Amino acid sequence: MKNDYCLSLVLLALFGMSSPYSAKAFTGDNIPSTQSTLQAKKITGKVMDATGEPIIGASVLVKGTGTGTVTNVDGNFSVDAQQGSTLVISFVGYTSAEIKVGAGSIYNVTLADDTQALEEVVVTAMGIKKERKSLGYAVDDVNAKELMKNKSTNAINSLAGKVAGVTITQTSGAAGAGSQIILRGGTSLERDNQPLFVVDGVIYDNSTSIIGNSAYDGMKASATTGSNRVMDINPEDIENMSILKGPAASALYGSRAAAGVILITTKKGKEGNVEVNLSAKYLTSWVKSLPKTQSMYKRGFYNGLDSSGKAIVDDFTTNSWGEPYAAGETAYDNVGDFFQNGGAWDTNVSVSGGNKTGNFFLSGSFYDQDGIIPTTGYTKTTFRFNAEQRWKMLTFNANVAYSQARTSKTLTSAGLHDSSGTGSMVALYGWARSDDMKHYLNEDGSKYRIFEGRQELSADVENPYWMLDNYRLKDDTERFTGSFSVKADITDWWWISYRMGVDSYTTENSNRIAEGAAVKDLWQNGMMSENSLRYQYLSTNLMTNFSKSFGDFNFNLMLGTATDATKSTTNYRYGWNFVIPGFYSFGNISTADKYLVVNRSKHRLVGVFGEFRVDWKNTIFLTATGRNDWSSTLPVENRSYFYPSVSGSLVFTQFLQDRGLMDDSFLSFGKLRVSWAKVGKDASPYATTTYLENAATMLGGITGYGTSWSRGNPVLKPEMTESTEIGLELRFLKNRLRLDYAYYTNNSLDQIISPRGPQSTGFIFFAQNIGDVYNKGMELTISGTPIQTKDWTWDASLNLYGNRGTVKKLPVGTDVLYVTDVQFGDAQAASFNNGPFLGISGYHYKYTDDGKVILDQYGMPTYDKDTRVLIGNREPKIQGGFNNTISYKNWTFNMLWEFRIGGDIYNGTDYYLVGKGLSDLTADRESLTIAGAQQDGDTYKDVTYTFNANETYNLNGAQVSGKEVIQKYYTDYYYREGLNYITKVNSLRLRTISLNYELPKAFLAKIGIKRANVSATANNLLLFTNYRGDPESSSAGSGISGSGATGIDYCCVPPTASFAFGFNVTF
Template sequence: MKRNYCLSLMLLALFGMATPFATDAFAESVPSSHSTQQAKKITGKVVDVTGEPVIGASVLVKESGTGAVTDIDGNFTVNASVGSTLEISFIGYKAATVKVTNASSYAITLQDDSQALDEVVVTAMGIKKDRKSLGYAIADVNADELMRNKSVNPINSLAGKIAGVNITQGGGAAGTGSQIILRGGTSLERDNQPVFVVDGVIYDNSTTVVGNSAFDGSLSTASTQANRVMDINPEDIENMSVLKGSAAAALYGSRAAAGVIIITTKKGKEGALEVNLSTKYTTQWAKTLPKTQRKYGRGFAEDQYTGGKYTGTTYNDFSYNSWGAPIDNNTPTYDNIDDFFQQGGAWDTNVSVAGGSKNGNFYLSGSYYNQDGIIPNTGYEKATFRFNGEQKWKIFTFGANVAYSQANTDKTLTSAGLYGSNGSGTMMGVFRWSPTDDMKHYLNEDGTRYRMFGDRLDVVDERDNPYWILNKNKLKDNTERFTGNFSVKADITDWWWISYRMGIDSYTTDDSKVLAAGGVYKLAWQKGMYSENSYRYKYLSTSLMTNFNKQFGDFNLNLMLGTSTDDTRTWSNYRMAWNFEIPNFYAFDNATNDNRDFSSARHQKRLVGVFGEFRADWKNMIFLTVSGRNDWTSTLPVENRSYLYPSVSGSFVFTELLPKTDWLSFGKIRASWARVGKDTDPYSLDTALWPSQKFLGNRTGVSNFWMSGNATLKPEITEATEIGIELRFFNNRLKVDYAYYTNNSYDQIMSPRLSNATGYILRKVNAGDIYNKGMELSIGGTPIQTKDWTWESTLNVSGNRGTVKNLLEGVEILYVTDVQVGNAKAASFPNGNFMAISGSQWKRDDQGRVILDKNGLPTKATGTNSTNVEIGNREPKFSGGWNNTISYKGLSLNMLWEFRVGGHVYNGTEYAMTLAGISELSAQREKIEVSGVNGSGEFVTNVFEADKIYTYNGKEASGRTIIANYYQDIYPYETANFMTKVNALRLRTVSLSYSLPKSLLAKTNVIKRASVTATANNLLLFTNYNGDPEVAAAGSGAVGSSSVGIDYCGVPSTASFSLGFNLTF
């Protein structure tokens, strides 16, 4: 261990030679001869209130500027003269001062300062403010809290911890993304996820879409996609601040209509060099698998007729579906679903080195994450590196942040698979496979694909075996990302500073897809298909800010002014080839010109803004903030490209006027109003020309793009109001925060369909109004706090309701994505719900009773008003989390529960399995009962039994075939039959950690801190839904109302257990 520690020091020393503060950082504790001429040697020990030594505390001699840091026992040695002042500080503790007397040894106790840490928060533009001065809600999560349920995706670590934050994980596939929504959606067609800001620079969080992968919710081409915040190493995060309201985020202008999440990464601290090493292994397994029937085998029931007269029913096995004969005891069955999933695992290793002095600091880290998915042949791999440095010189402070990451994903097709195929999606195949067929039998002895029906069925009408898809079709993506920023700040006086920042965010995603020859695709791909897509993103930004702060009597005034410039560019190049000349050789040169295609696109967008904020407070009791930002965007017409975003907020700490009491520690009321908005995509004003590689007999040319331009577009606008109250009781042992808000988003940029006579399909226009209203309640406190015991508990609850006030005249329903399962679609309705589910229904009378047809079965309603009606609302009535941490000395137990009440989920997985005769529901085929109104107006209940004969469509038919037709055609037509109004309670995380005593570690003379942690995620789920209700059929994209609440043959969620340790040297 000592040898490793020395090696770390050597590496750091070599690295430090290249840093501008290296000399200062390592020589700070070496006093000069001049400063020690009249000084004497002083020793001491720094401990906390429990008597444990404080390691790495800074001990500074105020007069000379020299100092030291405490060692592993809390001891220090400095040179100071009598009458000098020692300043002792360490993060998380209140600073202490000691006057040097004739004594030569001092014992110093530092008091906890958790309240002070809680009072300062990071707000817009990275400015730190006192929490009590804010006129809007803000929530932040520190590094310790994030690590309690650490996820490779930092978004997931916020789940259940902040009121008003809804996170949906995109399933259990390796490398899958998550989406995050703050206070409901504000845009009908634009991205409704908040903007991420990392160390002052906008950080793209797109769900990268390339090639034939999922696009804005496309189920027919879906595969696992990551959201790009996953490129950050969670171990590098010091703090995440969530700006939920428009007033909090208004300074970011047109990028912040959906809120802002500010990520601050770690820095080195003044004191001794620290090396941190952590590693963790996680095992995962599939959870909440769909329930299936194992009574009936593959095939279908077929009525026999002779001379038009019914003669009996037989079974035909010429079908993939399981509507066949009952399975007898002599027929082997296979548990295809359970046997398909493997136990996944992941290694997560991190190392960091940090140090600093009073004039400079640095932080250097590296990480490696390697995951094997629960689906065979899938995985996710990520490596990250980061350097943060800061150096002070005279009035200047220079900062530099650089990060590099590389992520690789091996994935598979999900949902329904490829467009134009008959079930090439892995999970659809798994969930629909008959229990009488061994799914592992996918190859013939010669290595060709096993065809269950041989030549009896055309290839394009077959279903691909999931094992064929996994082993033969290869889908990969690789993302390399570089981010960085350079900043300089000049403290002109103690009340005036100027800062400049330049930042870059650049990444490239390369996606490739191999579809093996002989699979179930359209005929053109029978000899294989290969595609590549390269997507490049580059964002450059600069900002200049100045700040003035002065005290005038009882008034404190602050003025901040700034300007920023953003330039965003994207490039994409897509190539595809098929029908290869040489089998199984997937190269573009192996295909003729007729069997090759390519396309490319390039976009650029610029945004220039000026902004300012004025703050005033009186006696640190009444606070007022007025801000404004004006943006100029390149994507809107000249007359509309300049727009102003004002905001005003205020707060009143009324307890400053009340007599001091033991029970009420703090009370504040707050209110805010703000206006923010969004512009549009590049090149939306003019109709673009679309190049075609194959045009008029392979001659190149161009044609009009399918989107008609609109040169009169305006920005979307969101006006938001918020009122709230904060209360703290019993010396801050109990905290309550309540907020009520409204968001009105108008001039929506939407794309209604045009008449075919126009020559276009869509045209962007300003129309539509989304109105959100909701509440957020957070109750937290420390019920128990003694020398050895601590219990911290936080309960948060929030509810939002989003409605569409109006749409474009003549538009009765808006489908933002192509998310559709059967007749169920994600939709928005005028004067209805923003996150609605539309669908079809049975015909009903004026009393709402089902009308039966001549066969005694429900009648399908037809026409637009019957097939595109609002069936449900995907937005929960309310949701929240309950987080508890109980600590006893070095032991700490954390439990996080999440809950939701209300909100519909459409079970498209059960829908698909029912059609295939494999769902648990479809096992109820010996008898069904159907109630409704018959042709005479009488309410009746009809019973159909499998072994009886009925008149059906004018002729005799067995009850067995009628029941099968009912489940495959009539029952699914009623969309509500697969809808569930969900209630759910989930144990999201439970973790137990143990920190070794400092007295024990002191004996090593090397290890400062050591801990071991065991964590289990997603162990328990109590719900009335058949599956996991946390679903988004199209993954982590959140365009418009997204695909949240629609479940369709996705990779099931996982439960996991992990064990890890952390060492600090």
């Protein structure tokens, strides 16, 4: 009883914000008292929520005294109080109520949800909580309850469709696949464009760990699926996520925050009895969409005519340009049969509690997933301990987290293994349906090869089933994060705090290929690599804050200093040619065939910062910040750089109401905000220096050194982003309807890029400050509660977001900037000078001035194979989400839709399948009609060619069958027009649908349970789109450098749909 009473007091202090609309008191059958008003009498009543359900354990306190009680399992209470005294009723998550004791003795009270009160305070930069109305920039908060509606093992995914200006791409359906997140478009042409993550005040690395060196072991980011490191956090531990989208909101974090910041606050214990929470969920998943293929034609290709003029069919190919299936012949569903249903168990337990001077939170979780690709999976184990202790004027906080994650996976594309198809997805999608892919072993257990004796092993396309048995790829990550802080509240207007934080993890990657693989000759006796990345980050932060009021003005000054030190060490160990077959160990490789490469990197950043805030009558707010950083990665003369910000807001409704010019009956709240900020980004380590790097070092001790591919630039300066933002916030009808609009510009100047130069200089890349990225966009969020009755509540939120990113001032002679040499199909992700940041580069046919395709003398399209041009812009025009939550008594139903309008996607999967003769686009092979124009002297005349399969034609000077003409059109000409594979995408996706039932509290109390619920959730069930695939597929993986490769879809692991059932119990 005493603990519950103390708990109520603390919760009242933290969350109690009284409102004339928050409680209703009723007196029934009240008999006027004949006793003196100074004599205490027994007061009884019942405390209920808005649905009429009793609130168990609510605090009922006689104000100004030590007298109080808590409600029982039926919500009833009894307390002694004098007439004229005030009862204070409170409970966590509800607005407190005050009831004046009159002549009656029975008081029933309904507490309103405290969502509006909690909404008024948000977490901002440096973890400082501020009133939302005081902010001159956009900040969005997503609480634990909202995150759990569509919980994902990757916390990033739970933001999808919920916040304007936030773009989430779930890159793959593979187990352990990462996701990528962008706030308001990319700001850097070649650097990381994902936001900075800060967990409990400590910067948290979110890199995608793709370990391996293309020059040595054939691994690269596009060859397999990686996890972004925020996946190491247990989503159940998260209390709140704050998204700081603009530089004005994030400038205090320094140069690492140029792309925005996501603040994650983890859970703490609360004063009162110790609580034990247990939750478990089982999830089953299945492939949602597969490439559209034909099942009419067998493996083969047409190659000339025989002596009788009949088309010759050659089966010495993996392509499917052969003859139609005869009666009784089987077209195998190789793609559909390859995948399996995935499954995952998600189990969590936590213990929390506290008293008046401290609290603690302890949790553990285990996640175990089987992937949709056989033999693949992902497991994650996490532990967390958070504690807080107050002693006199000091408050101590400690946060410790440990996680261990393992991914078992397969190569999804060829990498650099020098084969014609060493990648499970590439080989799978291109496998001829006339061949049973499950036949990959001979009867004696040896490898079955379709073309054995007809071609070299390295020329084979590897069977995906053999690959699963004999290729082994694993990632193991062990991570420790922690922080310790102390805060001294010296006076009621002055405090000082110090925090030290650490983030450390080791990722170990192993890659093994067995003997007999279809790889280059050097590795056909087996190959293996073991690579490790050791990442260490240490930070300190010292801050002091002064707050004083003078008349109608409130002043706040915060000063601080921060230091960051980052160190990473990467070891590549690889070798080939196993001495004893089947024994996979480096000890089974001769010294001459194994090598070691070591890379080390260090980065140090020191910063000082300050923030000054002033407001007048809690109506007009002004904030100015400044930060100066000194970076170790920049030259001495440019090492120091300063960036300021200024923002302001006017609560005009308060201003008008104070003067009696309006009331709040219709427009309850209105605010204008404006901000300007400048934030810098330093260079990568060693970009200023031309350095030697060690060549592959034999483990036997032989080594060598050579210059790196990149020439250092000793005069580099930081990139700078200038941002402006204006916004409007409106709330109507006592907060029942809310609107938030923002318009922003981000101009990122002096980009640090390394365009290719002539190799005659001895280098390939040269870093320099040149090029600008301009982003402008708008965000609109409309939310409200259309229905709110005793039993029913409907909350709805619609968010819209549009951004335009353009590039200017690239180096002279550089019209197109490529972040990578990787080419998917015939397209490349690229940024274009005076064009889109998220462009697509490809080829075009030759056209007449009026837009007709120029045909050659044989009727085939002509093209320019030497000039790449802009063929698409990957950035959507509009994207957003529509989130609905409907509650009826103990039932809660949630449905989240996501949509996008515009933006191009290059369908590299179709490109690949068309060339293989497997795409359904090639199913009509009886005739082909090509319309265009042919040159006729100095002009062009319109022509149309029709080729019939059963006739012969002159093509390029040779007589061929019509079947071969049709084949060659698709294999040699069709792909030369990049627009043939570009789709301007519109889509509507049902991201999440869930149903939750809270068991009655009165029933649970009888069996010793505080709270319990059961839930069912489905993800990605419906997709309406004009795209021939899933618009979310991305060949880029979850790491984003520069423009990345989002919007390029090339033989990706298909996305999944899923269904989950779970329960949550609190004791």
